[in-house]
Amino acid sequence: MTQIRTNILTTPINFVPNDADASGRSFGEDEIRMLREVLERGVLISQYGKVVPRLENAFAAWCDVPHCTAVSSGTAALHTAIAAVDPQPGDEFISSPITDMGAIMPVFYQGAIPIFADVDPITCNVTAETIAARISSRTKAIIVTHLFGLPCDMDPIMALAKKHGIMVIEDAAQGFGATYKGRKVGTIGDVGCFSLQQGKHITCGEGGFVVTRDAELARFMKLYHDKGWGFGDAQPDHEFLGLNYRMTELQGAVAMAQLPKLDEFVAKRRELAARLTQRLSRIDGIICPPDHEDCTHVYWRYSIRVVEPLTAADLDRMSNALRSIGARTAPRYTQKLAFEYGFIKNRKMFGNSGFPFNAHTRSRGAELMYDRSRYPGAVNGLDHLLCIGWNERYDESVVDLIATTILRSLKGDLQ
Ligand SMILES: Cc1ncc(COP(=O)(O)O)c(C=O)c1O
DSSP states (O other), X not given: XXXXXXXXXXXXXXXXXXXXXXXXXXXXXXXXXHHHHHHHHTOOBGGGOSHHHHHHHXXXXXXXXXXEEEESOHHHHHHHHHHHHOOOTTOEEEEXXXXXXXXXXXXXXXXXXEEEOOBOTTTXXXXXXXXXXXXXXXXXXXXXXXXXXXXXXXXXXXXXXXXXXXXEEEEOTXXXXXXXXXXXXTSSSSEEEEEOOTTSSSOSSXXXXXXXXXXXXXXXXXXXXXXXXXXXXXXXXXXXXXXXXXXXXXXXXXXXXXXXXXXXXXXXXXXXXXHHHXXXXXXXXXXXXXXBTTEEOOOSEEEEEEOTTSOHHHHHHHHHHHHHTTOOEEETTTOSOGGGSHHHHTTOSSTTSOTTGGGOOSOSSGGGOOSGGGOHHHHHHHHTEEEEEOOTTOOHHHHHHHHHHHHHHHHTSOX
């Protein structure tokens, strides 16, 4: 925990815990003991190891689902889930234009096309209405991102998917422990994906999970992450195209030591966020992230919406002031919408073949809607968004410092 108790505004920078290093991560004796046990056993590969299978069982139990496969990253988790949908070349996945590329790139790798749904400008999450506007005869699945740890409104999304007979993949990389009407995100759709990358709620540097209630999907994903190999079968075969996305026992050891702390981390993040919300809600022009019983936020980041009478310059002023006290900020988060990144704009994939866009049997072009004018919610959402790094190792003094810094920057005391 931070030791800072003095007048923070005059204290030098770098005392706000940061998830990019030890100050904002909780590694201790348990992680070291688990790592030592793995090394002493000498089995680093999960196929013959003990820790990753235990971790998979423990995470499945934490989710209250029957099946979990641990993988090497959140991107690997999403790729594994997307492959399990088994798209034909040119099939469509509806996703959010505000997300990590780990949820988009695997769609292309599977020869499919991401189609983007607009978002609610306040939550920056996709909704059943925005998704419905993008469904076509080629839609195979929906990927919902629970952005910053705030659940999407899942009931109408699930009803829509059911009506069209399409699958739902939940990207819960930022959403460990967030609940929607009492259910953990990642367990509501057909497959849930999680990331254990350095900055997530729990971490082993890189890693991830896919979870599902469906035994067939579970078997596919178990094989897919191991080159399509039926490991443990009487007569194993490479049954289909797959990759090596196996988690190592070393990653598993750290993740296994982190998992028992997860509920405590989530509770702490929520408690600290409630304090900031209470402090900021009095400021005209700042809208704090929604959090209520039916839709609990787990604050991977604390995102505020900055509106009139505050201006874009105020947003930047707040961001700079927060950085000056060592807090991490991301004004306007990704800034770009997903389809505005170079690799999509310039079709930098599969040589100069044009694949998978040329496998797309819709008329190609306008219907892709890769144009920001089609995303008023997302453009508005990002324009007004200030993301603030959040961490279970903050304490009340750090939260108060963040609140005071925001207030003082708005008063013009700080630049
Ligand atoms: C929403 C979201 N999806 C997917 C990913 C990809 O996860 P990873 O970086 O572990 O590959 C991340 C994180 O980085 C993420 O935040």
